[in-house]
Amino acid sequence: MKPMPAFATDRVRTRRGAFVMSILGILIIAVFIVSMNTGYICLSPFEVVKTLFGMGTDQQSLILFGFRLPRIVISVLIGIGLAVSGCILQGVSRNALADPGILGINAGSGLMVMIFIGFYKDVAGAPVYILPVLAFIGAGATATLIYVLAYKRHEGISPNRLLFNGIAIAAGISALMIVLTLMIDPTKYQFVATWMAGSIWGSTWKHVLALLPWIVILIPFVIYKARVMNILNLGDQLATGLGTPVEKERMKLIGASVGLAGACVAVSGGIGFVGLIAPHLANRLVGPKHQLLVPTAALTGGLLVIVADTIGRSVFQPTEVPTGVVVAVIGAPYFLYLLAKSRN
Numbered sequence: 001m002k003p004m005p006a007f008a009t010d011r012v013r014t015r016r017g018a019f020v021m022s023i024l025g026i027l028i029i030a031v032f033i034v035s036m037n038t039g040y041i042c043l044s045p046f047e048v049v050k051t052l053f054g055m056g057t058d059q060q061s062l063i064l065f066g067f068r069l070p071r072i073v074i075s076v077l078i079g080i081g082l083a084v085s086g087c088i089l090q091g092v093s094r095n096a097l098a099d100p101g102i103l104g105i106n107a108g109s110g111l112m113v114m115i116f117i118g119f120y121k122d123v124a125g126a127p128v129y130i131l132p133v134l135a136f137i138g139a140g141a142t143a144t145l146i147y148v149l150a151y152k153r154h155e156g157i158s159p160n161r162l163l164f165n166g167i168a169i170a171a172g173i174s175a176l177m178i179v180l181t182l183m184i185d186p187t188k189y190q191f192v193a194t195w196m197a198g199s200i201w202g203s204t205w206k207h208v209l210a211l212l213p214w215i216v217i218l219i220p221f222v223i224y225k226a227r228v229m230n231i232l233n234l235g236d237q238l239a240t241g242l243g244t245p246v247e248k249e250r251m252k253l254i255g256a257s258v259g260l261a262g263a264c265v266a267v268s269g270g271i272g273f274v275g276l277i278a279p280h281l282a283n284r285l286v287g288p289k290h291q292l293l294v295p296t297a298a299l300t301g302g303l304l305v306i307v308a309d310t311i312g313r314s315v316f317q318p319t320e321v322p323t324g325v326v327v328a329v330i331g332a333p334y335f336l337y338l339l340a341k342s343r344n
Helices: 006-036 045-052 060-094 105-118 131-150 159-181 186-196 205-225 226-233 236-241 246-268 275-284 288-312 323-343
Strands: none
Touching: 006 045, 006 060, 006 159, 006 288, 045 060, 045 246, 060 205, 060 226, 060 246, 060 275, 060 288, 105 131, 105 159, 105 186, 105 246, 131 159, 131 246, 159 186, 159 236, 186 323, 205 246, 205 275, 205 288, 226 236, 226 246, 226 288, 236 246, 275 288
16 A cells, blocks of 8 residues: 655645644533533523623623633633643753643742732732733743753753753742742732642733733744744754754744743643643644644643633532642643653
8 A cells, every 4th residue: 555645644634633623622612611600609501691692680790701701711821821832842842741830930930920919019909911021031030041051052952951950940949939928928828829729810801911912922923933843843953954043943932932831820820731731632633743733732721721720610619629739630640651651
């Protein structure tokens, strides 16, 4: 049997990718609908539909438009942002275990946000739109430190050095954050502790508008750079031989990853493992080609976080389990599996 031509294989992969992304989109919409009906105060599907068309009561409108819808939208955006951030890191470092949470980028952005919120007089009155910028600064500083420690002049970035340096820096920043919690106002401790556990604390339309520009601008940029990521996966020497300015392109992509992770952490707290799981699942579904991998990973991450948030809000009512805890229950065993697999 003759092998399929390359263009025919690409066509099959493209069709498969479109099919997979359609299924993921349908699942996100389905969970979105279920999540609108889920909560401490239950709204029936009929009441949700009435409220969406402006025929609900004032209480139903407040519950749906004031609390649930912005949080659901933020859950999807956070999943998209963290998944693409992890996809970039795995691509440019050629490390299957790279993730903004594991490498300490989330911790760096969280430290800046925590310092700002912890010493701000009124947490509720903290300016929403400046938080992603502060998170970007913290994440950028952390990513720069990790990159410098993992880079060698004649070898480039070592995947093992990148991983181990990231884990060590993340541990150090986490320890510093614990020390800072002892120094802040006791009235803010509960908020900080919940934030560190990965609770989606930003659940208003202001937080949606603060996060949305980062997603809308950076995701298309990453998809545009998908071909460059494919070339970087071939190794620095081969990529340079093909005419790609490796360091320049890598810096651009890492900057996009840092921006996405920082903006998401600013409104979601320490949700980890999304950037690890989503790209791996997407790779199994559509393959390593980044033109398909990036959007598939984005949809997978959005689905993962909205499912985790819905579970966290509904399983142990009236107590709410932080979304980060639910994701960690799934992600920690998967990380150990990938770590054991990488040693074989």
